Amino acid sequence: MPEQTIPYNDFAIILTWPDATIRGDEKWMMFFKKIGIVKNLNFKVGHTGVVLVDSKNGSMLFYDFGRYIAPRGYGRARSQFSDPLLEIKLAAKFHENKICNLQEIVEHFELLKPAMYGEGKLFLSVVEGINFSMARKYGDQCVMQGTYPYGAVARNNNNCSRFITRMLIKSSQRFHFWHMINLPETIKSSPVSNLINTVNDRMIYSYTPQDGLIRFRMNRFQSFWFLVRQLGDNVFQTKADLLPTDQIIGAVHYRSKPITVPKEAMYLGGVGDGAWYTVSPQENKQLIIKRFTTSGKLEYVVLGEADETFDPTISFEITYDSHLLFTHILQEGVKIYIKHLKQLEIKEYTYEHIQERYA
Numbered sequence: 001m002p003e004q005t006i007p008y009n010d011f012a013i014i015l016t017w018p019d020a021t022i023r024g025d026e027k028w029m030m031f032f033k034k035i036g037i038v039k040n041l042n043f044k045v046g047h048t049g050v051v052l053v054d055s056k057n058g059s060m061l062f063y064d065f066g067r068y069i070a071p072r073g074y075g076r077a078r079s080q081f082s083d084p085l086l087e088i089k090l091a092a093k094f095h096e097n098k099i100c101n102l103q104e105i106v107e108h109f110e111l112l113k114p115a116m117y118g119e120g121k122l123f124l125s126v127v128e129g130i131n132f133s134m135a136r137k138y139g140d141q142c143v144m145q146g147t148y149p150y151g152a153v154a155r156n157n158n159n160c161s162r163f164i165t166r167m168l169i170k171s172s173q174r175f176h177f178w179h180m181i182n183l184p185e186t187i188k189s190s191p192v193s194n195l196i197n198t199v200n201d202r203m204i205y206s207y208t209p210q211d212g213l214i215r216f217r218m219n220r221f222q223s224f225w226f227l228v229r230q231l232g233d234n235v236f237q238t239k240a241d242l243l244p245t246d247q248i249i250g251a252v253h254y255r256s257k258p259i260t261v262p263k264e265a266m267y268l269g270g271v272g273d274g275a276w277y278t279v280s281p282q283e284n285k286q287l288i289i290k291r292f293t294t295s296g297k298l299e300y301v302v303l304g305e306a307d308e309t310f311d312p313t314i315s316f317e318i319t320y321d322s323h324l325l326f327t328h329i330l331q332e333g334v335k336i337y338i339k340h341l342k343q344l345e346i347k348e349y350t351y352e353h354i355q356e357r358y359a
Contacts, residue, residue, distance in 0.1 A: 008173055010132035011053035011092070011099060013060075014164060014198060015109065016191040018046040018230060019120030045152075045230060047117050048160045048191035050167065051088065051109075052139070053099065054132045058091035060105075063139040065163035066117065067150055067271035071320055072252055075150035075158060075272075077142035082323040084300050085115035085293075099126060106207045117272065125195040125204040127168065135171035146321035153188050161189035168198065185220040192223050251294060258296025265292065266318040275299070277322060279329060279338075281312035287338060289327050290349060300324050301349045304338040 049064030067075045068083075080087040090108045093101040106122065113122075142148070142163065151157030158166075165182060169175045175182070175198075184193035195204045196218050206214050218226070251274040254267045265276040276292040285306045291299045304327055310316075316331040327338040 006131055006134075008129045008131050009055045009097070010130045010135075011055065012127040012130045012135065012168065012171075012198075013051040013053060013099075013105070014048065014125050014127060014194050015051065015116065015118070016046055016048040016123045016195055017113075017118040017120055018123060018192060018226070020045075020047040020118065045227070046191040047119070048164060048194060049116055050164045052130070052132055052135050053092045055094065055097075056132075058093060060088040060090065060092060061136060061139070062086045062088055062112075062116065063143075063163075063167070064116065065142070065148075065158055065160050068117070068273045069268055069275050069320070069323070070147045070150075070270045070272075072271060073150060074147040074320075076147050076321065077139060077145070077163060078323075079139060079143050081140070082143050082325050083115070084324055086112065088112070102126070102205075103213050106205075106213055107209075110207070110209060122207045123192065123195055123204060124207065125199050127172075127198040129172050129174050130168070131171045135167055138167050138170045144325070161191055161194055164194050165189045180220070185224040186227050190223075190227055192218075192226055193220075196220060196223050254294070258292075258294075260296035260298070261292045262290075268318050268320065268322060277318045277327075279316070279318065279327070285310055285312075286341070287327075288344070289338065289340075291323075298346060298350050301344040301346055302327075302340045303342050303344055304340050306336055306338050309334060310336050310338075 047064070047066065049062055052061045052063070054060075061079060063077060063079050065075050065077045068078060070076045078086060088108065090105060092099050092105060099105070106124065109116070109118075109122065113119075149157045150159060152159050168181060169177070169179075179197075181189070181194065181197040184190065184197060186193045196202050197220070202217050202219050203215055204218055206216070252269040252271060254269065254274060257265070257276070261276045262278050265278050267276055268274055274294055276294070278290045280288045282288060282303075285308070287304045287306060288301065289304050290301045293299055302324065306329075310329075310331065314331055316329045316336075319328050319330045319335060322328055324340070324343070326340055329336050329338065
């Protein structure tokens with residue numbers, strides 16, 4: 001029986017927001033701040049994510065890696081299956097094996113920008129020759145793996161750019177260890193280097209609601225100096241003063257609790273973002289779990305089931321990793337896994353505690 005040929009007919013849309021500031025939390029960055037080279041640890045290096053596009057039906061899945069609801073020094077991969085606000089409710093359309101509704105797609109991404117942690121102008125490139133299933137398999141494995149050491153340069157660590165590089169290498173014949181995507185002009189993968197090194201003609205796009213979708217060329221030299229200019233904001237004091245203060249380490253600790261978040265909610269932080277959780281014991285070791293964003297939006301409600309070690313009469317606290325796929329709690333120093341049985345209708349629980357308060 002002849003070996004089945006693997007098709008590489010799908011697409012990846014790499015999304016980059018160069019103006020996003022990322023808190024430098026690694027020791028070498030803090031050393032440069034200490035000796036005065038760096039004036040602010042919030043580096044304007046941007047954030048990046050990837051959208052996998054299935055050429056068979058146009059379905060799209062977003063993945064990224066960042067320090068969102070993760071312990072300090074760690075990050076995690078996200079998708080709509082772990083973080084439901086990332087769901088893309090739009091299908092790509094095709095003409096002559098090309099995506100033909102890119103304008104409509106990026107307009108939809110603008111609505112999802114807060115959930116994707118985008119900031120400012122969007123840059124993007126459309127990468128061909130991807131196997132959707134292989135890319136999704138890698139992304140899903142990283143999501144299930146949970147928290148993983150975060151780092152821009154440390155060997156074997158991961159960040160938003162390196163995550164995309166590794167995904168593309170695993171899901172395409174075009175990309176490999178010696179390809180320019182893995183040997184970028186910025187030494188290590190950066191949000192912009194991934195854009196230009198994945199398209200042969202160096203043609204990428206930018207988008208804002210005001211200017212629309214613009215196609216233009218950027219070579220490796222321009223990509224390098226683009227990053228240098230962005231990092232210049234951290235070297236010159238007058239520009240560094242315009243960046244967010246680096247005295248606060250992101251959202252590791254909460255500053256205030258929105259009124260839409262129940263009083264009993266527990267906070268789980270991260271350098272990039274955190275979240276609020278309520279875990280309400282029911283009968284037969286079952287629990288109702290809600291997660292709220294830091295702004296107070298109810299993100300999901302699930303019915304879960306704890307293992308036999310859980311005692312509902314003893315206090316507990318939320319811990320990592322906890323998202324739509326599963327939850328973990330700490331009880332008397334023991335980490336307990338909560339299996340999610342089903343997702344509940346969110347409308348029935350929105351503002352539930354406020355309604356009870358004023359009933």
